[in-house]
Amino acid sequence: MVRTNPERRNTLIDAAIEVLARDGARGLTFRAVDKEAAVPAGTASNYFPNRDELLVQAGHRFYERLQPSKETMDHLFTGPRTRETIAELMAETVARVSGFRTGYLALLELRLEATRRPGLQAILTERVRADIDANVRNHLESGLPGDADAVLLLYLALNWLIVERLTLPGIFGDDEAARLIRAAVERVIPAL
Missing domain, CATH: 1.10.357.10 (Tetracycline Repressor, domain 2)
Structure with a gap:
């Protein structure tokens, strides 16, 4: 079941941005995002169906934050x-x-x-x-x-x-x- 709490979702996407910047695309895993966001293991996978969706959402969030x-x-x-x-x-x-x-x-x-x-x-x-x-x-x-x-x-x-x-x-x-x-x-x- 995919979770929908917008605040938690944005926290996870922001953590994904930090992981991408620090570790590159190969370092972007659900586990790394959970750790960066300081949430329980498995949280990111409850919000995003796959890694590709997390990549896409990171791109959208970049533009959202830079308005x-x-x-x-x-x-x-x-x-x-x-x-x-x-x-x-x-x-x-x-x-x-x-x-x-x-x-x-x-x-x-x-x-x-x-x-x-x-x-x-x-x-x-x-x-x-x-x-x-x-x-x-x-x-x-x-x-x-x-x-x-x-x-x-x-x-x-x-x-x-x-x-x-x-x-x-x-x-x-x-x-x-x-x-x-x-x-x-x-x-x-x-x-x-």
Whole structure:
């Protein structure tokens, strides 16, 4: 019987994210999740029918936990329509994602695992595509300068900056990362 307590379920998924980040996809077992969540042995298997479902739910939870704040969304739609506003929003995004280090590392593990699991690949592709589409739509609806390609180029560039900062933190310090974010925006978004 699959359990449905949402709070316990999220605790288990959050534990799965921590296990993925620390031990990789091969280390993700129900036993490891139970231990990380500090729950009795067998709890995770009562909530998830199989390991694949746990992988999928970890991917969904990453995006759920990284939703921008109301203040950020308000700034997107009501702030000045300038490249500087875009740079501020991009810096906030990089900081928010980098602040959930284990979540992003777990997502990288999920992406690698998806190369071997077509079902997981399909689900992650759908989820990431939806996130990209929402970012493009929000940008275009906000009236900020730049087109869909500009949003995609910033998405690609800043994702790799995040990878560098989380996996090899000695390469780009805070000041250099901030400078690179501004430079990316200035090169991709046309001046008004």
